[in-house]
Amino acid sequence: MAARMTGAVSPTQGGFELPEPSHTDADAVARAFVVDPDVGLSEEQVILRREAAGTNELRRARKQSIWRRVGLLLTEPLTLLLLAAVAVSAVAWALEGAHGAPIDAIVILAIIILNAVLSLVQESRAEKAVEALSAMTRSRSTVLRGGAQVGLPSADLVPGDILLLAEGDQVGADGRLIRANGLQLAEASLTGESVAVDKQTGTLPGDAPLPLGERSNMVFKGTAVTRGTGRAIVTATGMSTEMGAIATMLEHAGTDTTPLQQEVNRLGRTLGRIVVAIAVVVVLTISLLQGISTPSEFVAVLLLGVSLAVAAVPEGLPAVLSVVLALGVQRMAKRNAVVKKLSSVETLGSASVICTDKTGTLTTNQMTIERIVTASGTAEVTGIGYEPIGRVTQGGADLRPGALAQEVSEVLLVGSLANDAQLAERDGAWQIVGDPTEAAFLVAARKLPAAVQRSEGYVRVGEVPFTSERKMMSVAVRAEDGALTICTKGAPDVLLGHCTRVQVGEGTVPLDDAGRAGILAEVDALSAAALRTLGVAYRRSARAEDSGSTGAVPFDDADEHDLVYVGMVGMIDPPRPEARPAIAEAHAAGIRVIMITGDHPATAARIAADLGVVTDGGAVSGASLDAMDEERLRDTVRRTSVFARVAPEHKLRIVDALQADGLIVAMTGDGVNDAPALTSADIGIAMGITGTEVTKEAADMILADDDFATIVHAVREGRVIFDNIRKFLRYLLYSNMGEVLTVFFGIVLAGVLGLTGAADGEIVLPLLATQILWINLVTDSGPALAMGVDPEIDDVMARRPRLLTDHAVDAGMWAGIVVTGLVIALVTLATMDVFLPAGLIPGGADDLDTARTAGFTTLVLAALITAFNARSTTASAARGLFSNPLLWGTILLAVALQIAVVYLPPLQTAFGTSPLRGDHWAVCVGMASVVLWVEEVRKAWVRGAHRRRARDVAAPAPHRTKAPIG
Structure with missing residues (x-):
């Protein structure tokens, strides 16, 4: 794989074999592919080669069938546990005589089906959104076939096609250049390098495979032409391209379960063991204490065990999880984030590290002039990106008329004339065509109106294009008065070799050695600030044959002499303005935010410092990572937050090192080179605008606006969702534990509590099986769902990210579940004791059915009250008391249903209830409220402990004085 990624590729499509094309002469490549570069392929050749090589498309992951998806959903541990409960309920119903319908089994089965439908519908919607975003990356290409230029979808390219390239084109396949005229390509999507790469046609020396960024005579699928023109022979298509190589890596990358899926599976296994224990203990306890003498008693005990098992399992959990996550996905979509899988939302909320690319993610991917240095000083240019809003200033104030202003205007004028880029506003957005470096001059010139006005009226009459060997370009322009001027821009150190004078104000002075040394010192200063430098110069032509000419003039590199050096600019791909506050949050x-980029280390360090990723320190390069073993790499990753000049395999190693430390890693990116790391990370986040098709396919989530700040919103949303999952888990398990402990202690303490009055030999139960199932139905459905969409009560961004070892139901929550369940059980049994004639509390005069109904009602009310307790482990239930109308609605509905069960005769018969008087209700409400007051006292103590701890940390050390002598 490493060899494939570094370029050891031989085209083998359609039977063609040759060494690495970059090390092969262009004519030999043409002969190998049996093509005339001036004619192209014939239609017959195209048909045969497409049959042999296939379409020029990346192989998509095979979609799972609907039945496969359903099967995966039904084999999750918690779902299997619910299916077991369905089976046991059906068996108990059959043993009891199969009277009526098996309501318990039907209800649980309906919940399982609802969960599966919700999951399938939501993931289907997300897939459609991803497909729509992927369509944005489909491109067209221009080729030479049968001697004629033909425009066609890039998917129709075949090996041997002659690809014609021009500014603005997206390269449709990998190819060997045979012609290049000032050709530059943006290869950031593959290499991460933000600066356009110069291309040439010569054969590269040696035979060892070179990194992609150094194969200057090759073009690659998915990259873009920023300047010049070219012609290339297609050497690889589809999965044989460099982009395809990365896609192949993704096919072999495993997909791990998310932290939420792991947690739900763990909880399912834990509850499964608890359910078995509960059923066994209850049946044994009843058998030992009261005995089982008839088949009907055995059925009653079995049904009670099943009911308790169902009560102990929050069967609404899968459905509530799906609903909560689906609603979270909808909220995310409104914030320009498309989530492909429901569980990915919570995973992002659990992220402890975000590994992010630089170009286009933290930066605008729009080269911007930041400084202009001339003989009279330095000017600053405000504003970022291609939108021409900003000013040219000196020391923070507007640039005043004078020598510096004249020189700055000349720099921007010459840079704008020696320019092949175009800047235009379309649909309210500023866009460029051509090299971003050249476009930066056009944008900066618009910020100085004088420079724009001076550039009007010039006509280009000659050009010497930029090449990587010359490192400069020149144009000859004629003004309206007929005067001819040569405008040149290029690398400052190269440009100085062609200059003899330097402009100062409106005049010029000779350029001596001291002046050259001063300019080079300024170049070093700008480079140290991670700014890319570009110098400009000009010369008024004095050739007689040029005078009065209106057409093209003889012009070549021999005319690039005796130039007047004007100044240089320092430019950078600027940070996104919203990125810094997002990183701070x-x-x-x-x-932790880690920048991983293919850009230069100095540039990466500068951007990282500007954004607050780091406060000091430089960047570690990919070459340094290659020299490290795994232990040293892990230590470096722990201490370093900026990595530069990295390859895809480096990104994978960094992500793996972080995960080895138990961290939950999110990886953002837009280029093809990011895709393997996105797949390996716990959650991959692709850019929707600049992201490639492969990246979007590999990602778990896609940012439609490419805004890093959206990630922080997603983190908050994910944390709120996980908080709400813990809320309804607390609520469900609080009430379920109360039911289990009520039955257990009611059986063990039946004699003490006065639970008597049944016929001799008949088993006496504190709650009937149907009552337990009713409590489960009323309390585990609507209120639990309302808890899942509860607004933020505690500040979720004020806490550390949870670790993989942090469970949704941890030891502290289990302790709270047991304590709260015990309180619910005690108040329920105490209510029954109040109304029973025999027991610990004297004065009762009601029968067993009435006392059981009162206890039954108290348990329902106490369970509903715990919903307010469960919203926070520290905040009072009064905080945001009315911020969740859905919760109030579901609780009021549950109370109304309980009243119906108590008073409606058909329901009384079904659930074994008796009507209650006003004094009964007063006792039930008072007893149920004890759950609230106990929890309020605990929370107040916890808040006080937190305040005392914070005060102790903030308090200064006590001042010590010496004891007086004597």
């Missing part, structure tokens, strides 16, 4: 939330 991530840091405040305990999330």
Whole structure:
């Protein structure tokens, strides 16, 4: 794989064999592919080669069938547990005589089906959104076939096609250049390098495979032409391209379960063991204490065991999880984030590290002039990107008329004339065609109106294009008065060799050695600030044959002499303005941000410092990572937050090292080179605008606006969702534990509590099986769902990210579940004791059915009250008391249903209830409220402990004085 990624590729499509094309002469490549570069392929050749090589498309992952998806959903541990409960309920119903319908089994089965439908529908919607975003990356190409230029979809390219390239084109396949005229390509999607790469046609020396960024005579699928023209022989299509190589890596990359899926599976296994234990203990306890003498008693005990098992399992959990995650996905979509899988939302909320690319993710991917240095000083240019809003300033104030202003205007004028880019506003957005470096001059010139006005009226009459060997370009322009001027821009150190004078104000002075040394010192200063430098110069032509000419003039590189050096610009791909506050918020939330880029280390370090990723320190290069073993790499990753000049395999190693430390890693990116790391990370986040098709396919989530700040919103949303999952888990398990403990202690303490009055030999139960199932139905459905969409009560971004070892139901929550369940059980049994004639509390005069109905009602009310307790482990239930109308609605509905069960005769018969008087209700409400007051006292103590701890940390050390002598 490493060899494939570094370029050891031989085209084998359609039977063609040759060494690495970059090390092969262009004519030999043409002969190998049996094509005339001036004619192209014939239609017959195209048909045969397409049959042999296939279409020029990346192989998509095979979609799972609907039945496969359903099967995966039904084999999750918690779902299997519910299916077991269905089976046991059906068996109990059959043993009891199969009277009526098996309501318990039907209800649980309906919940399982609802969960599966919700999951399938939501994931289907996400897939459609992803397909729509992927369509944005489909391109067209221009080829030479049968001697004629033909425009066609890039998918129709075949090996041997002659690909014609021009500014703005997206390269449709890998190819060997045979012609290049000032050709530059943006290869950031493959290499991460933000600066356009110069291309040439010569054969590269040696035979060892070179990194992609150094194969200057090759073009690659998915990259873009920023300047010049070219012609290339297609050497690889589809999965044989460099982009296809990365796609192949993704096919072999495993997909791990998300932290939420792991947690739900773990909870399912835990509850499964608890359910078996509960059923066994209850049946044995009843058998030992009261005995089982008839088949009907055995059925009653079995049904009670099944009911308790169902009560102990929050069977609404899968459905509530799906609903909560689906609603979270909808909220994310409104914030320009498309989530492909429901569980990915929560995973992002659990992220402890965000590994992000630089170009186009943290930066605008729009080269911007930041400084202009001339003989009279330095000017700053405000504003970022291609939108020409900003000013040219000196020391923070507007540039005043004078020598510096004249020189700055000349720099921008010459840079704009020696320019092949175009800047235009379309549909309210500023866009460029051509090299981003050249476009930066056009944008900066618009920020100085004088420069724009001076550029009007010039006509280009000659050009010497830029080449990587010359490192400069020149144009000859004629003004309206007929005067001819040569405008040149290029690398400052090269440009100085063609200059003899330097402009100062409106005049010029000779350029001596001291002046050259001063300019080169300025170049070093700008480079140290991670700015890319570009110098400009000009010369008024004095050739007689040029005078009065209106057409093209003889012009070549021999005319690039005796130039007047004007100045240079320092430019950079600027950070996104919203990225810095987003990173600061991530840091405040305990999330580490790591920049991983293919750009230059100095540039990466500068951007990282500007954004607050790091406060000091440089970047570690990919070459340094190659020299490290795994242990040293892990230590470096722990201490370093900026990595530059990295390859795809480096990104994978970094992500793996972070995960080896137990961290939950999110990886953002837009280029093809990011895709393997996105797949390996716990959650991959692709850019929707600049992201490639492969990246979007590999990602778990896609940012439609490419805004890093959206990630922070997603983190908050994910944390709120996980908080709400814990809320309804607390609520469900609080009430379920109360039911289990009520039955258990009611059986063990039946004699003490006065639970008597049944016929001799008949088993006496504190709650009937149907009552337990009713409580489960009323409390585990609507209120649990309302808890799942509860607004943020505690500041979720004020806490550290949870680790893989942090469980949704941890030891602290289990302790709270047992304590709260015990309180619910005690108040329920105490209510029954109040109304029973015999027991610990004297004065009762009601029968067993009435006392059981009162206890039954108290348990329902106490379970509903715990919903307010469960919203926070520290905040009072009064905080945001009315912020969740859905919760109030479901609780009021549950109370109304309980009243119906108590008073409606058909329901009384079904659930074994008796009507209650007003004093009964007063006792039930008072007893149920004890659950609230106990929890309020605990929370107040916890808040006080937190305040005392914070005060102790903030308090200064006590001042010590010496004891007086004597």
